[in-house]
Amino acid sequence: MKTSQCLNPTVFVIFGGTGDLNMRKLAPALYNLYSDGYMPKDYAIIGTARSKLTDVQFRNTIMEGVNSFSRAGKVKKEKWDGFAENVYYNPVDVSAPETFQDLKTSIEKLKKKFGPKTQVIYYLAVAPNLFPLIAECIAKYDLAGNEENCRIVIEKPFGRDLETARELNKLLTGIFTEKQIYRIDHYLGKETVQNIMAFRFANSFLEPLWNRTYIDHVQISVTEQLGVGDRGGYYDGAGALRDMIQNHILQLLCLIGMETPINFDADEIRNKKVDVLKAMRPFGPDDIRMSTVRGQYSKGWVEGKEVPGYRSEKDVAPESNTETFAAAKFFVDNWRWQGIPFYVRTGKRLFQTSSLITIQFKDVPHQVFPAGVTEHWQQNRLIISIQPEMSIRLQVQAKRPGLDMVLNPVDMVFDYKGTYSAEAPEAYETLLLDVMIADQTQFMRADQVESAWELLMPVINAWESKTSLSFPNYPADSWGPEDAEALIARDGFHWFTLPLKNKD
Structure with missing residues (x-):
């Protein structure tokens, strides 16, 4: 069962913390998980990038992203204050690997505060050419942990072709086990x-x-x-x-x-x-x-x-x-x-x-109906609509009301909005929660x-x-x-x- 009650303390490190992906998707998703009661009791979110920002500046930056892109609309002050007090910023520059030492210090402090069951999740919301560099720095500074308490999330594209995908897999599996690697596809x-x-x-x-x-x-x-x-x-x-x-x-x-x-x-x-x-x-x-x-x-x-x-x-x-x-x-x-x-x-x-x-x-x-009856005949179809509407419809033949026998296609529809009052979570909310509970079902x-x-x-x-x-x-x-x-x-x-x- 997906609930905060079964989640270990979590430190969520977002590489590319000031980037578009975090602003549009990750920060709104994490805030919504918190608002709906799905974040762990003890958690911390550390944004990293080359920019020199304070914790307060970073919090204000991602609040703009949440206000603009969250499915729930603008933040509620009380909720936001509770969420943001666990959001931090740590400058990291992959061209200056020594900056990973400061990140390690921050993570170790949080792990000491939260206890031995603390899990660390590294989310690489950066350009693909930085994936290997960041992974190598994580290994160099002994940040990979073990398969029980550490995970890495890789955005697409995972390689540009078969050769580069194999190279990246080889690099990652040399640092992490397969159980630690989450190749995310938001679809x-x-x-x-x-x-x-x-x-x-x-x-x-x-x-x-x-x-x-x-x-x-x-x-x-x-x-x-x-x-x-x-x-x-x-x-x-x-x-x-x-x-x-x-x-x-x-x-x-x-x-x-x-x-x-x-x-x-x-x-x-x-x-x-x-x-x-x-x-x-x-x-x-x-x-x-x-x-x-x-x-x-x-x-x-x-x-x-x-x-x-x-x-x-x-x-x-x-x-x-x-x-x-x-x-x-x-x-x-x-x-x-x-x-x-x-x-x-x-x-x-x-x-x-x-x-x-x-x-x-x-x-x-075998067609048992005469031609005039089947003027609008259509083969049965099952249609799964992912967007813009969320529905599953089965198209079947039925008799049109009236004294004459006339057949035409009709839809038997399962419509999310018409069936459920609760708003569906965004894809990233579902997948980020899966990472926190170590469920790799939806990951490649x-x-x-x-x-x-x-x-x-x-x-x-x-x-x-x-x-x-x-x-x-x-x-x-x-x-x-x-x-x-x-x-x-x-x-x-x-x-x-x-x-x-x-x-x-």
């Missing part, structure tokens, strides 16, 4: 994503249908209306394939495709996810040509405002070959899924922001990360080695390049979307 903390396992494995009627006999195909779409914004420098070295498919989307695919676990043990669940990745069909040259699509957005109009093309964005190369859209068709070659396509797509500057998983079931084996293991990179490296290498002559190939506020429609249309399907109220 796995989203409420609807976590409900996929509950929906699949807590309902007996689904398992007999969850296979190639009854499922026609699976779609996973993670689309964004925004462009790259101020992330042009990072994004131009990454692209949609690395930024979204390698981690977020493949994790969703694993949740849909995994076999039933024996129990809810973290390693058992992660074993099942790795099994999916290892069963996925490798990409050969013909597969890359026929089963993948890349795109890059041009200028256009979004909600009445003109927006620039990708190559005109800040810190983006004027002749950039980086994809802002990627689509692919995957196959999972095992008994459950053999021959069933998994279509995925993701992109920026698309028509709407949404994250949808659609499972389309095969048609009925080394072999999981490397298997995902291994699957995608042929596509990454092919795209990087050959410049696209068609870029840019889709306008802002569209659904992406035409080739993405052709990718799925060749098999007789189409991309599924949910209508949004704010779109015509």
Whole structure:
């Protein structure tokens, strides 16, 4: 049970304490956990960065972040004062490793104050190139502790390719045990994503249908209306394939495709996810040509405002070959899924922001209704909406009210807002609490990360080695390049979307 009553005293060290991730996500999440009674009785949060700040200055800085980005709105003074008295700041500069000695002194004082069961969590909310440097300094100054009282949290991207991911894993496992390493993917903390396992494995009627006999195909779409914004420098070295498919989307695919676990043990669940990745069909040259699509957005109009093309964005190369859209068709070659396509797509500057998983079931084996009755006939679909709405809906055929027998699709909907009055926690709240209680279920293991990179490296290498002559190939506020429609249309399907109220 996730409650502060079972949490050991905790020292939470945030490298990159003055950065955007802490302001927007970590500080609001930790404050909300405190407000809701989920922080340990004894805890301390130490922010670190190169800036010279006092504790009070740092507290005021993160309060601005909480006021701006917390789901609960602006802080309540009494709550904030109780939370902030345990927030500290310690300047640390990785280019001056001796500053880690001051951090060690601060941690040791808190451990002495809180007692021998104190756990220390290092959160690396910094640029990826600093991950190895910080880890090495933690080792040098004997800050790694043991697997029972020390953990390290690594943000994505975990490596830039298979080789760098292996190097980082080798470095980290030379300092920490695998049980101490938490490779975080915030998508796995989203409420609807976590409900996929509950929906699949807590309902007996689904398992007999969850296979190639009854499922026609699976779609996973993670689309964004925004462009790259101020992330042009990072994004131009990454692209949609690395930024979204390698981690977020493949994790969703694993949740849909995994076999039933024996129990809810973290390693058992992660074993099942790795099994999916290892069963996925490798990409050969013909597969890359026929089963993948890349795109890059041009200028256009979004909600009445003109927006620039990708190559005109800040810190983006004027002749950039980086994809802002990627689509692919995957196959999972095992008994459950053999021959069933998994279509995925993701992109920026698309028509709407949404994250949808659609499972389309095969048609009925024999049509007993006359043609006029089935004018609006549609195959059954299970639609899991992660954002902007959180819902799970089953689309079935039903008779329209009236004297005539006319069938049309209807939705059986589980809607979070309509079902529960309590507000869903943010993803980072869920995952930070999991780190504190040492639950690795929603965190990627080394072999999981490397298997995902291994699957995608042929596509990454092919795209990087050959410049696209068609870029840019889709306008802002569209659904992406035409080739993405052709990718799925060749098999007789189409991309599924949910209508949004704010779109015509």
